[in-house]
Amino acid sequence: MANRRCIQTLISRCFCISHSPNPSPHPILKTLTIAPHFLLQTEYSTVQSLTPTDPGKICSAFPSFSRHLCSDNRTSMGSIDNDGDEEEEEEEDDDDDESEDEERVHLSGKSDEQKAEEAAEIGYKVIGLLEESDRVFKPYEPVFAVVQVGSHQFKVSNGDSIFVEKLKYCDVNDKLILNRVLMLGSTAQTIIGRPVLPDAAVHAVVEEHALDAKVIIFKKKRRKNYRRTKGHRQELTKLRITDIQGIAKPEPIPSMKTEKRATKKVEKTAVSA
Amino acid sequence: MALRGVWQLNKLIVSYCDWGGSSRGVRAFMESHLPAFKEISPQLEVVSELNRGQHPYLKGLYRNKNERVVSVKNMTPEDILLCATRLRNSLGRKVVKLKTRHVTKHPSVQGTWTTELKM
Numbered sequence: 001m002a003n004r005r006c007i008q009t010l011i012s013r014c015f016c017i018s019h020s021p022n023p024s025p026h027p028i029l030k031t032l033t034i035a036p037h038f039l040l041q042t043e044y045s046t047v048q049s050l051t052p053t054d055p056g057k058i059c060s061a062f063p064s065f066s067r068h069l070c071s072d073n074r075t076s077m078g079s080i081d082n083d084g085d086e087e088e089e090e091e092e093d094d095d096d097d098e099s100e101d102e103e104r105v106h107l108s109g110k111s112d113e114q115k116a117e118e119a120a121e122i123g124y125k126v127i128g129l130l131e132e133s134d135r136v137f138k139p140y141e142p143v144f145a146v147v148q149v150g151s152h153q154f155k156v157s158n159g160d161s162i163f164v165e166k167l168k169y170c171d172v173n174d175k176l177i178l179n180r181v182l183m184l185g186s187t188a189q190t191i192i193g194r195p196v197l198p199d200a201a202v203h204a205v206v207e208e209h210a211l212d213a214k215v216i217i218f219k220k221k222r223r224k225n226y227r228r229t230k231g232h233r234q235e236l237t238k239l240r241i242t243d244i245q246g247i248a249k250p251e252p253i254p255s256m257k258t259e260k261r262a263t264k265k266v267e268k269t270a271v272s273a
Numbered sequence: 274m275a276l277r278g279v280w281q282l283n284k285l286i287v288s289y290c291d292w293g294g295s296s297r298g299v300r301a302f303m304e305s306h307l308p309a310f311k312e313i314s315p316q317l318e319v320v321s322e323l324n325r326g327q328h329p330y331l332k333g334l335y336r337n338k339n340e341r342v343v344s345v346k347n348m349t350p351e352d353i354l355l356c357a358t359r360l361r362n363s364l365g366r367k368v369v370k371l372k373t374r375h376v377t378k379h380p381s382v383q384g385t386w387t388t389e390l391k392m
Contacts, residue, residue, distance in 0.1 A: 137277050154375050156375070157377060159377075163375075171362075172280075173275045190383075205275075207275060207276060208275070208364045209362040211359065212370070213368050213369055215370075
């Protein structure tokens with residue numbers, strides 16, 4: 001058994017040398033000098049059986065011996081991993097760290113174009129200009145639109161307010177255009193998109209970014225002494241829909257009011273007279 | 274935090290203590306992040322009050338006479354900025370669980386559906 005263990009170490013260390021990018025030659029050489037005389041004495045059959053298989057498989061059978069080599073160069077991973085796997089993981093981690101660093105730098109310094117693209121893809125919105133002295137809040141029009149924001153769809157009309165998952169790249173009092181419109185309708189006409197209507201646009205204004213009320217997530221397994229309590233507040237954005245474009249809106253009816261006023265005036269004059 | 278274009282948060286009071294350790298973050302916030310925050314929201318009246326011997330807090334006074342007090346005891350300046358931004362971004366309404374995510378006064382455009390409706 002001791003002989004077999006020595007063979008294992010020797011083979012694993014040979015593979016270590018072949019795989020490691022920055023080998024620490026001194027401990028390996030020292031171990032190598034000791035190992036060969038064991039090889040000569042031991043059975044060849046075991047060596048032959050072991051060599052063609054993958055290093056990972058060999059190392060997995062005897063994980064304890066791999067710690068000496070790899071942990072010299074790097075801080076110990078704290079887990080009992082294989083030689084080859086450990087090195088591969090470390091290499092991958094390095095690459096991942098580098099790519100993550102690049103990604104982190106990339107994410108934190110996102111350009112406006114990237115933000116707009118992401119917004120357009122995920123939230124289906126385009127940031128318009130900030131609110132100035134515009135008369136955006138019109139009276140109610142009998143027109144509706146079915147709009148998709150993220151994964152949620154709403155049937156929306158003028159003057160409605162919608163609570164949506166937090167929209168990242170917009171501030172309060174920003175004008176938005178929701179460009180993913182699935183259906184438009186008015187009193188006389190209905191336009192159905194397949195799946196989206198390309199020329200339709202729904203204008204909205206961001207009213208607030210706020211947290212929802214706290215929801216307590218309580219987990220319990222009875223008779224197992226397991227109980228967990230977690231609080232969660234969802235971040236929401238409130239949008240006020242101001243305008244729906246892409247459909248012929250029915251004309252408003254001021255004539256009724258003017259007629260009423262005319263009749264009232266006539267009555268008043270008649271009474272006064 | 275704007276109902277029909279009108280900002281809802283009128284005043285933000287930053288109450289701190291110049292001796293206590295729990296106010297350390299607030300003091301750093303007042304030096305580092307508060308001027309930038311004031312520039313971002315020019316319509317907002319930001320007042321800093323010295324309240325010795327007490328833990329620090331942020332108090333937001335809204336248009337609907339609602340007061341929201343957030344304790345910023347032992348918080349980092351970045352967290353305090355986040356709290357202040359949240360106060361600025363919210364309406365003064367009571368934090369209640371939402372009944373619906375779509376609030377409307379005119380639910381039907383083409384007429385409410387009934388069983389007797391014939392297309």
